[in-house]
Amino acid sequence: MSDKNKSVKSGATEGVAAATRGGAVIEKKSSVKEFFINNSLYILLILAIIGIEIYDPRFLSLSSIINIISLSAANLPIALGIAGCIILTGTDLSAGRIVGLTACVAASLLQMSGYAGKMFPALGEIPVWIVFLAIVAIGALVGFINGFCTAKFKLHPFIVTLATQLVTYGVLLMYLMQGTNNGQSISGLDSRYTNFITGSMFKIGGAAIPNYIFYVIGIVALMWFIWNKTAFGKNMFAVGSNPEAANVSGVNVTRTIILVFVLAGVMYAVTGFIEAARIGSNSASTGLNYELDAIAACVIGGVSFVGGIGKIRGVIMGVVLLRIIFVGLTFLGIDSNMQYIIKGLIILVACAIDMRKYLVRK
Amino acid sequence: MKKLKFKRSIMIFTVAALLFVSLSVFIGCGNKDMADVHVFYYTYSDTYISTVRSALDARLDAAGVSYQDHDGNNSQTTQTEQIQTAITKGAKLIVVNIVTTGSDDAAGGIVALAKEADIPVIFFNREVSDSVVNSYDKCAFIGTDAAEAGYLQGDMIGDYVAANYNTIDLNGDGVISYVLFMGEKGNNEAIYRTEYSVENANKKLAAAGKKPLKFYDAANKDGYLLDREGKWSAQAANDYMTTILASYNVANKNMVELIICNNDGMAEGAISALSSAGYNTGSESDTTIPVFGVDATSAARELIADGKMAGTIMQDHEGMAKAIGEAVENGLAGDSLFDGMDEYTIDDDSAKLRISYAVYLGEGEEE
Numbered sequence: 223m224s225d226k227n228k229s230v231k232s233g234a235t236e237g238v239a240a241a242t243r244g245g246a247v248i249e250k251k252s253s254v255k256e257f258f259i260n261n262s263l264y265i266l267l268i269l270a271i272i273g274i275e276i277y278d279p280r281f282l283s284l285s286s287i288i289n290i291i292s293l294s295a296a297n298l299p300i301a302l303g304i305a306g307c308i309i310l311t312g313t314d315l316s317a318g319r320i321v322g323l324t325a326c327v328a329a330s331l332l333q334m335s336g337y338a339g340k341m342f343p344a345l346g347e348i349p350v351w352i353v354f355l356a357i358v359a360i361g362a363l364v365g366f367i368n369g370f371c372t373a374k375f376k377l378h379p380f381i382v383t384l385a386t387q388l389v390t391y392g393v394l395l396m397y398l399m400q401g402t403n404n405g406q407s408i409s410g411l412d413s414r415y416t417n418f419i420t421g422s423m424f425k426i427g428g429a430a431i432p433n434y435i436f437y438v439i440g441i442v443a444l445m446w447f448i449w450n451k452t453a454f455g456k457n458m459f460a461v462g463s464n465p466e467a468a469n470v471s472g473v474n475v476t477r478t479i480i481l482v483f484v485l486a487g488v489m490y491a492v493t494g495f496i497e498a499a500r501i502g503s504n505s506a507s508t509g510l511n512y513e514l515d516a517i518a519a520c521v522i523g524g525v526s527f528v529g530g531i532g533k534i535r536g537v538i539m540g541v542v543l544l545r546i547i548f549v550g551l552t553f554l555g556i557d558s559n560m561q562y563i564i565k566g567l568i569i570l571v572a573c574a575i576d577m578r579k580y581l582v583r584k
Numbered sequence: 585m586k587k588l589k590f591k592r593s594i595m596i597f598t599v600a601a602l603l604f605v606s607l608s609v610f611i612g613c614g615n616k617d618m619a620d621v622h623v624f625y626y627t628y629s630d631t632y633i634s635t636v637r638s639a640l641d642a643r644l645d646a647a648g649v650s651y652q653d654h655d656g657n658n659s660q661t662t663q664t665e666q667i668q669t670a671i672t673k674g675a676k677l678i679v680v681n682i683v684t685t686g687s688d689d690a691a692g693g694i695v696a697l698a699k700e701a702d703i704p705v706i707f708f709n710r711e712v713s714d715s716v717v718n719s720y721d722k723c724a725f726i727g728t729d730a731a732e733a734g735y736l737q738g739d740m741i742g743d744y745v746a747a748n749y750n751t752i753d754l755n756g757d758g759v760i761s762y763v764l765f766m767g768e769k770g771n772n773e774a775i776y777r778t779e780y781s782v783e784n785a786n787k788k789l790a791a792a793g794k795k796p797l798k799f800y801d802a803a804n805k806d807g808y809l810l811d812r813e814g815k816w817s818a819q820a821a822n823d824y825m826t827t828i829l830a831s832y833n834v835a836n837k838n839m840v841e842l843i844i845c846n847n848d849g850m851a852e853g854a855i856s857a858l859s860s861a862g863y864n865t866g867s868e869s870d871t872t873i874p875v876f877g878v879d880a881t882s883a884a885r886e887l888i889a890d891g892k893m894a895g896t897i898m899q900d901h902e903g904m905a906k907a908i909g910e911a912v913e914n915g916l917a918g919d920s921l922f923d924g925m926d927e928y929t930i931d932d933d934s935a936k937l938r939i940s941y942a943v944y945l946g947e948g949e950e951e
Contacts, residue, residue: 409686558655
């Protein structure tokens with residue numbers, strides 16, 4: 223944590239930030255106990271993997287590992303986006319609906335030509351990257367509205383995004399009525415698009431690796447750079463720790479908040495873009511409740527609702543952990559009803575363990 | 585420092601307890617061995633699908649087939665990911681109650697997964713298109729004819745209304761005003777039921793020399809009230825009905841005289857709103873508005889028995905489970921999926937098997 227302290231612009235903020243993050247330095251006992259507490263999630267994860275692997279050895283077969291990685295990759299961008307909002311002590315309830323809207327727009331613009339149910343029959347072949355930019359713009363726009371209302375009207379993002387998710391859903395419903403579509407789900411995607419996302423350039427031992435995994439790796443790298451190496455990223459942590467202090471030390475709080483939400487919106491659009499081709503279900507219910515899994519992944523990965531705390535690797539770890547739970551429970555053949563209970567308990571336990579880390583330090 | 589240690593131990597205890605609970609749950613439930621057949625339900629919260637699930641579970645148990653059920657929780661993403669995972673786990677056959685109807689991409693993606701693993705896939709209940717079913721020789725669909733429920737519901741309503749015209753026409757204006765609750769936009773079953781229920785009822789009424797049904801609110805051009813969440817939920821119907829009853833009632837002589845619902849869940853919701861306003865209480869002295877649904881859930885059967893609901897259309901969940909069970913056994917034996925299933929109606933141009941609907945007006949009154 224303390225490396226983040228370098229991030230802030232002036233000494234004043236630095237002091238505040240250090241205080242908020244707890245005196246990690248004071249209690250830095252290099253005892254075995256500390257090690258276990260700090261890495262408890264990783265240890266639990268490894269134990270779970272070993273346990274499931276013993277139960278069913280196919281769990282760690284090549285195709286299963288690629289399955290887990292690809293499921294995690296598809297869920298990463300939205301979690302990375304929402305993590306920024308959580309670092310600002312906020313949240314984003316509109317994430318799922320933005321995924322839905324962008325997925326539907328992407329699908330409608332990239333239906334194969336000559337498809338019977340084409341939403342806009344007159345539409346020619348639009349290059350995939352133009353559609354990508356268009357939906358990124360849509361995601362950014364909704365994100366901007368979220369950020370603007372949060373920053374300018376001093377509303378809690380919970381309220382703002384509660385409102386904007388409804389608006390977004392309304393827009394999505396209206397959009398689905400456009401052209402010849404009449405409220406139907408959008409189908410018949412152009413193979414240029416689906417190949418771009420789910421096609422595969424590489425095969426390892428006969429198991430195909432979908433392309434989108436590589437795009438997500440690129441996005442993770444980009445987000446890591448933004449969070450850790452840019453002034454904006456450093457400002458984000460400063461504002462999350464203590465907006466007043468950040469303001470005093472010359473950080474443009476309003477701009478930072480807006481940018482965090484815009485970036486989040488862009489990440490949701492990326493998720494929507496992947497989702498539309500990956501699942502092929504582009505209807506009004508696409509994206510519903512996606513934000514919940516993303517928020518769960520973030521908090522499991524140690525992105526704290528206290529604000530100002532979080533790491534990219536934590537988010538990745540949270541997403542992967544959730545996916546391993548999902549896949550693991552299927553492998554263990556556990557009753558679906560029970561899976562919800564177990565998932566809930568694991569989220570609780572994981573967060574309790576993680577919170578303990580900070581409690582001990584305080 | 586002591587206090588801190590105390591707190592710490594409480595924390596450790598809590599965490600350990602939670603872990604213990606989850607682990608014991610793990611061990612307790614993890615006894616089903618490597619399942620051959622994986623069944624994917626679109627959601628566990630659908631009452632009709634739950635009846636199919638228990639019937640199918642019983643059937644597969646009886647046949648000694650090892651299986652595992654999955655809850656898609658109304659999300660195509662969840663379901664597709666479950667299927668992906670089940671296949672990596674070594675599923676030998678998958679049975680899918682798809683979440684997204686009307687999207688060839690979602691269904692096609694699932695077929696592609698099955699094709700790659702070279703295992704049979706049986707879709708059921710929620711329809712997939714012919715082209716998807718025909719794209720893979722080990723793919724089949726078992727369901728009903730979506731339009732049939734609408735036709736049957738319309739016929740049932742038409743017959744009922746024509747026979748009891750004067751009782752139903754509360755204000756005596758010679759026209760029956762109705763409200764229709766639609767379960768979901770863009771779902772074929774909902775669209776057919778919405779359209780044909782009124783259309784067929786009007787045909788029957790015309791034959792009996794009566795005026796066609798009139799939607800209660802002239803300002804509503806759609807001719808239905810939609811569950812905006814697309815969940816076919818009792819709650820949506822209840823909310824609408826409560827709102828309607830605030831301004832439409834017997835005293836104002838503008839009461840809605842007939843209620844048509846896309847499913848029984850919505851019918852239940854409407855009836856509970858009616859009951860709180862003093863209608864459909866089941867007693868002879870109170871006004872009863874005829875309410876019609878589809879599915880014949882056990883709740884609806886009870887309401888019909890109590891005289892609070894007029895009728896419903898029965899989806900034969902036993903028949904559905906039986907047909908799926910037979911197809912599963914064929915698939916596992918390596919035969920063609922519909923081998924020896926000649927007693928069923930099968931479409932001419934694709935591997936789609938249809939279970940028929942029946943009118944249900946109460947115990948012993950099935951047609």
